[in-house]
Amino acid sequence: MTEYRVGRVRAVIIVGTWRTDPPGVVRPHPERTALLEARGALLYWDVLDRTAHPAAEIHDPDLAADWLWELYGPDAAGAILNGDSHIATEWASPVLDAARRLAHLRWAEAWWPSSHAAAVPALDTGLLRAEAAWRTAAVEHLLDDDEAVERALADANLAATEDLDPALGAAELTAALQALSEDYGIELRREPAGLRREDWALAATGGPAVDFALASGGAPVAWERVPQGLVDAAAGATWTLTQREGGLVVHVSVPAAPEARDLRLDAAIGTVDVPLRLDPASGNFTGEAEAPQAFLMLPAAQRVLWVHSPDFVGEPAEPAAAPHRAAIIEYARERLTDPDASLAERAA
Amino acid sequence: MVQSIAAGAAVPRGMLIADAWAQLGDGVAPLSNPSGRPLARTVKLLLDPLVLRPNLNPRFAGGMVGVEHVDELRSTLLEAGPVLAATAAWFQLLKKARRRAGVTEGNPQDLYFQRCYELAHEHGDPRGVPDAEAVAAATVADVRAERGEVTVDRLRRFMTDPDQVVRLAGLLQHAWADRPAPQPAPQDDLTAFLDTCAAKPDERAWKALAANGTGTAEAADLDRPRVARDYGLTAREHPAPPALGERASKRQLPPPFDRSIMERLFAAFTAVFQRESMADIPSMVVGEIHRSAAAWQLAEEPSRVAMALGRDASNGIDYWAGGGTPRSDANGRLQARYAREAYVHAVHRQPDPESANVPEDLKHEILHVQEPYLRRLWARLHGRELRGETTAADEVWDLLDGVFRSVLLDQRDRLRRLLERDGGRS
Numbered sequence: 199m200t201e202y203r204v205g206r207v208r209a210v211i212i213v214g215t216w217r218t219d220p221p222g223v224v225r226p227h228p229e230r231t232a233l234l235e236a237r238g239a240l241l242y243w244d245v246l247d248r249t250a251h252p253a254a255e256i257h258d259p260d261l262a263a264d265w266l267w268e269l270y271g272p273d274a275a276g277a278i279l280n281g282d283s284h285i286a287t288e289w290a291s292p293v294l295d296a297a298r299r300l301a302h303l304r305w306a307e308a309w310w311p312s313s314h315a316a317a318v319p320a321l322d323t324g325l326l327r328a329e330a331a332w333r334t335a336a337v338e339h340l341l342d343d344d345e346a347v348e349r350a351l352a353d354a355n356l357a358a359t360e361d362l363d364p365a366l367g368a369a370e371l372t373a374a375l376q377a378l379s380e381d382y383g384i385e386l387r388r389e390p391a392g393l394r395r396e397d398w399a400l401a402a403t404g405g406p407a408v409d410f411a412l413a414s415g416g417a418p419v420a421w422e423r424v425p426q427g428l429v430d431a432a433a434g435a436t437w438t439l440t441q442r443e444g445g446l447v448v449h450v451s452v453p454a455a456p457e458a459r460d461l462r463l464d465a466a467i468g469t470v471d472v473p474l475r476l477d478p479a480s481g482n483f484t485g486e487a488e489a490p491q492a493f494l495m496l497p498a499a500q501r502v503l504w505v506h507s508p509d510f511v512g513e514p515a516e517p518a519a520a521p522h523r524a525a526i527i528e529y530a531r532e533r534l535t536d537p538d539a540s541l542a543e544r545a546a
Numbered sequence: 547m548v549q550s551i552a553a554g555a556a557v558p559r560g561m562l563i564a565d566a567w568a569q570l571g572d573g574v575a576p577l578s579n580p581s582g583r584p585l586a587r588t589v590k591l592l593l594d595p596l597v598l599r600p601n602l603n604p605r606f607a608g609g610m611v612g613v614e615h616v617d618e619l620r621s622t623l624l625e626a627g628p629v630l631a632a633t634a635a636w637f638q639l640l641k642k643a644r645r646r647a648g649v650t651e652g653n654p655q656d657l658y659f660q661r662c663y664e665l666a667h668e669h670g671d672p673r674g675v676p677d678a679e680a681v682a683a684a685t686v687a688d689v690r691a692e693r694g695e696v697t698v699d700r701l702r703r704f705m706t707d708p709d710q711v712v713r714l715a716g717l718l719q720h721a722w723a724d725r726p727a728p729q730p731a732p733q734d735d736l737t738a739f740l741d742t743c744a745a746k747p748d749e750r751a752w753k754a755l756a757a758n759g760t761g762t763a764e765a766a767d768l769d770r771p772r773v774a775r776d777y778g779l780t781a782r783e784h785p786a787p788p789a790l791g792e793r794a795s796k797r798q799l800p801p802p803f804d805r806s807i808m809e810r811l812f813a814a815f816t817a818v819f820q821r822e823s824m825a826d827i828p829s830m831v832v833g834e835i836h837r838s839a840a841a842w843q844l845a846e847e848p849s850r851v852a853m854a855l856g857r858d859a860s861n862g863i864d865y866w867a868g869g870g871t872p873r874s875d876a877n878g879r880l881q882a883r884y885a886r887e888a889y890v891h892a893v894h895r896q897p898d899p900e901s902a903n904v905p906e907d908l909k910h911e912i913l914h915v916q917e918p919y920l921r922r923l924w925a926r927l928h929g930r931e932l933r934g935e936t937t938a939a940d941e942v943w944d945l946l947d948g949v950f951r952s953v954l955l956d957q958r959d960r961l962r963r964l965l966e967r968d969g970g971r972s
Contacts, residue, residue, distance in 0.1 A: 228892040240886060242893075257882060258744075263609030264560035272561065279610075293581045308895040336580040339560075343955055344586060344948075348653065374580070380641055383653045425965045426895055461965075509897035509904075509964060 200251040201286045204278055213270075213278055213285065214253025223255060229309050229421055230522055232301035235342040238262035241269070243301055246525050250294070251287060252301070254278075265340035268293040296336035303330040303540055309421070311431030311527045312455040314481070318530045320427055320457040324358025324389075325542040332374050351375070351384040360388075366541055412446070412494065414438040415501060419452060421523065423506035424463065429483070430455050432527055435505045437467055439489060446489040448472060451482045452505055458483075467503045468496050474505070556610035559619075563593065566623040573631030576638050577659075587655040592633065596663055597626045601938070632666035633659070639672050639682040647686055657689050697815050697827075698794075704827050705808050706792055714790055717832060718807070721839035722787040731763035736851075736858050740874035743855075744943040752848075752939035761850025764857075765841035777857060778917025779803045779843075779924065788838050802924045803843055807834050813925065814932045830932070837931070842924070848937055849927040852945065856923040859946050860916040865899065876943065880950050884915065887954050896961045908960050915953065923949045 202213045205221070212223040225231070226244040234241040234252065238261030241252035251270060256262045259279055266275040271289030278285060303326050312320040331350035338347050354375055362368035379386045416436040419429045429435075430453035437450045450465040450472045463474040463483050470493065474485040483505075493501075533539040534546060567574065567584050577588040584593060594600060598619065600607035605615040606622075640658045665672070665681065672678035691697075704710060735758070739751050755761070768774045774785050780803035791806025799809060811834055837845040842853045859876040863884050872878030897904060899912040911918045926949055930937065937945065 225889070228889075228895070231893045233890065233893045235886075235890065240889075257879075257886075260609040260745075263558045265558075267558050267561050268564075272558075275558065293583075296581060304894065308893065332580070338579055339581075339583045339586050339589070341586075342951065344590075345952075345955075349955070349959070380645070381654065383650065383655075383657075385650055422892070422895065425897075507897075509901045511898045511901045 199286055199288050200249050201284070202251070202253065204281075204283055204285055206281075209257065211256040211259060211278060212254070213256070223253070227520070227522060229520065230305075230526060232298070232305040234297055234301040234304075234337075236262065236265065236297075236340050237342050239266075241297070241301070243298060245302065245305055246522060246529060250290070250298070252298070265293075268340065269297060293337060293340070296333050297340070299540065300330060300333035300337060303327075303333065303542075306540065306542065308426055309526070310426060311421075311523070311530050312427055312457070313430045313432040313527065314453065314456055315430050316432035316527045316531070318431065318456075318527060319534070319546040320455060321542040321546050322358055323427075323542075324355035325362060325545060326540065328354040328356070328359045328371060328375060329541050330354075331378065332371060335374075335378050347378065348382050348384050351378060351382055351386065354386055356386045356388040357390055362541060362545055366544055371541065411438045411440055413501070415498075415503060417503040417505075419505045421520070423504075423510045423512070425461065425507055425509060427455050428458050428461060428463065428507065429453070429505070431523070435465065435503050437465070437503050439493065444488070446491060446493055447486050448489045448493070449484070449486040450474060450503065450505075451480075451484045454481050454483055461507065463505055463507055465503060465505045468493055468500055555613045557613060557616055559606070559609060559611050562611055562616060562619050563589070563623065566620045569624060570627045570630060573627070574634050576634040577630065585655065587653075587659060591655070591659040592630070592663055593623070596660070597630075598622060628671075629663070629666045632669075632671040633662045635672050636662035636665045636678075636682065639678060640686055643679065643682040643686045647683065647690070649686060649690055651690075658685070661685055661689065698812060700827055701808070701811055701815065701831075702793075705790060705831060711790065714807075714831065714835065718787060718790065718835045718838070721836050725839050727766070727769075729763055730766040731758075731760060735760060736764070736854055737874050739942075740855060740859055740876040743876055743939070743946070744879055745875070747939040747942060749939040752851075752942065755851045756847040759847060761847050761852070761854050762841040764854035765850060768842070774803060776917075777920045778914070779920060785843070802921055802928070807831060807838065810834055810838070810928065811932075814929045837928075844924070844927055845931055849931055852927055852937065852942065853920070853923065855942065856920060856946055856949070857916070860919045860950070863915055865912055865915070876946060879947065883947070883950060883954070887958075891958070891961070894958075894962070896958065897964050899961070903964060904961070908957065911953075912957055918953045918957075919950055922953055 203216045204211065204213050205216065206212065207222050215224040216222070217224050226242065226246075230245050232243040232245050238258030239254050239256040241254050243249065243252050256266075256278070263275075263279055266278060268291055269275075269289070270278065270285065271287050274285040274287035274289065306321060307323065307326050307330075310318075310321050312318050327350070331347065331354040334341070334350040335347050343349065356372065356375060359368055359372045359375060362371065375386060378384075414437060416434045418434045421431065433453040435450060435452040437448055440447050440449065448467060448470050450467070452463065452465070452474060454476055458476060460476040465472040465474055465485065468489070470487050470489045472485045472487040474483040476482075477484045533543045536543070564583055567578070568582060574584075577585055577592070579585050598606045605612065606619055611619055637654075637658060640662060641654055644654060665685065669675045669678070669681065672682070675681065705714070735751070735755055739748070739755060742748055742751070768777075768779075769784060771783050774780045775782065778801060779785070780801050782804065785803045788804070788810075789806040791808030794806070794809040794812035796813075799805060799813060802810075805813070811830060833845065837843060842850045844850050844853065855876070858874065859880055861873060861877060862870065863877075863881050864870075865884060865888060872881055899909055904912075923946070926945065
């Protein structure tokens with residue numbers, strides 16, 4: 199049974215969790231949000247609370263009326279549109295199921311916490327997108343984007359589905375995608391999967407040995423400041439300060455996620471910027487830079503290590519302010535063995 | 547007699563359609579999605595314009611249908627069952643013919659749905675038609691011939707014929723020399739229409755805007771320095787007469803007012819081309835020359851009104867701030883869409899638009915979204931003019947909002963691609 203409060207903030211009907219001051223909806227943290235953009239409404243599930251039905255922000259009730267009943271059932275949908283303040287529903291339908299799976303696939307593509315440290319393998323993006331295209335077709339009649347299936351098919355890679363374990367339904371998915379490709383006139387790509395299955399035992403052996411560490415420290419990496427799949431979601435970044443012939447040098451090391459791409463990362467500590475590159479030998483993003491002598495005098499509060507991708511320049515968030523991260527990693531581990539999870543999760 | 551309608555005495559249209567559709571059974575499966583619902587384009591291209599026709603039957607329009615019309619809607623759909631099943635069977639045949647002919651361009655639903663409906667009316671179910679495969683192959687060839695290569699070739703030949711070039715250049719020069727200076731007019735009517743077009747579109751107000759020449763009057767400023775450039779419609783200080791042009795390519799089209807006559811027509815050919823509603827090539831070229839010299843470089847007053855509406859609806863939209871107090875209901879709705887977009891970016895973990903890794907042109911388009919918006923709106927309106935499509939009051943908001951959505955989705959794709967494996971760097 200799902201129970202939600204329903205109310206309005208200006209012209210928007212909100213179905214979900216409310217706060218009273220100021221009145222409005224409580225959106226889950228982006229890292230735990232499985233989102234679907236429907237016609238006339240945003241729908242979202244909180245991946246950690248496992249409610250079957252999404253919370254909704256309905257900005258065009260007339261458009262949403264067309265499909266709302268498919269997700270909440272006719273009674274609850276009627277109650278939402280008639281201005282009731284509360285709904286309860288146990289509605290189940292294939293459309294609800296497909297909608298939730300699609301939202302979950304998009305979540306996994308953005309936030310899957312792949313990690314050596316926490317034993318969460320990387321997911322095959324090609325497979326995630328292939329399944330997403332299939333699920334998109336099942337809910338295309340309620341999506342905001344009228345070219346959603348075309349867009350999703352253009353992203354799908356048939357090679358990923360063909361490599362899939364037949365026991366997981368490779369043939370079914372491949373056939374479904376081929377039929378969709380013909381129905382929508384989108385030619386499917388077939389590119390050899392770029393995934394290299396790493397040897398778990400050998401990866402992440404830690405940073406290089408350092409002779410004379412004058413100072414060192416570490417910090418978790420804020421997820422929202424790096425792309426998915428680059429940095430080990432559970433491990434932290436570390437820095438060490440050493441004396442070399444020319445002066446002080448800061449060395450930064452960040453454990454890479456399984457099958458990480460070699461994109462640049464930037465680290466900053468005190469006034470020192472340290473560009474990082476993937477070192478395939480150690481499985482870490484590493485880099486070093488000269489530090490001024492004054493570095494030794496910095497109070498600990500100013501020797502905070504920040505790691506971010508040049509693609510993400512927003513305000514740094516305090517990693518400790520995201521207590522849900524451990525829960526997300528735990529959730530991801532459960533998904534790996536959940537027979538109801540997506541193909542990419544089960545195949546990983 | 548006074549009818550008292552109880553609360554809830556209306557049923558979601560989507561539910562009625564889904565229910566009746568399910569009763570039509572497997573025969574319409576090729577027109578259904580994997581959930582068994584009619585495809586979005588089945589509704590858009592077949593059920594709405596050809597079966598339910600909400601324009602003629604307003605009781606079948608909108609999100610909810612009154613209970614007193616429920617039976618009628620259902621029986622209308624069920625009566626169309628045989629012709630829809632025949633349409634579906636033709637669609638299967640046409641897809642097969644298309645595969646055999648090696649055609650890959652275009653969306654088969656867009657290209658063939660209405661053709662299949664015509665075939666279903668003309669021939670009935672293809673399973674009873676001895677030469678059905680030949681009919682299907684001919685239809686595929688026909689659709690292919692009227693768009694794409696063949697037409698573009700004819701256009702290129704016509705426009706590069708030396709005799710024609712001289713004549714067309716003269717026409718172009720005269721058309722631009724004779725441009726009347728449009729007189730500005732107050733724009734209160736535009737705001738009034740933007741306040742209602744999403745929720746309660748007013749056909750009379752829409753017609754009045756065109757009848758009063760509001761769109762033309764609103765083009766008066768475009769010739770002032772930098773105005774058209776700030777709208778993203780040209781890269782020049784002032785709009786200048788276009789070239790006739792000798793070649794065109796789908797990629798890297800310049801802003802609308804800087805496109806050659808050839809490029810303007812080419813872009814429309816490769817989008818959706820409909821032979822029945824489009825003129826022959828010589829008259830299209832001459833028409834395009836005159837269009838280029840007209841207000842907003844569009845030929846019809848309703849299109850110009852739509853450009854003025856789009857300009858006002860997209861004024862002041864800001865990626866970060868949410869834009870402040872809306873200037874109209876439509877402006878507020880587009881702002882709200884952009885505000886949702888910033889949230890969607892965060893949920894999808896997309897790169898920050900202000901990052902140094904985002905190419906300057908993309909950054910500019912995100913921070914000055916009115917420019918790509920008006921460019922795309924112009925291209926849509928231009929295509930509609932060439933196909934002779936008219937726009938009713940209740941289609942205006944769909945157009946204004948749909949163009950904005952399409953601009954945002956393209957930006958999203960481009961941002962996302964920055965993070966792909968190669969990312970164009972590393």
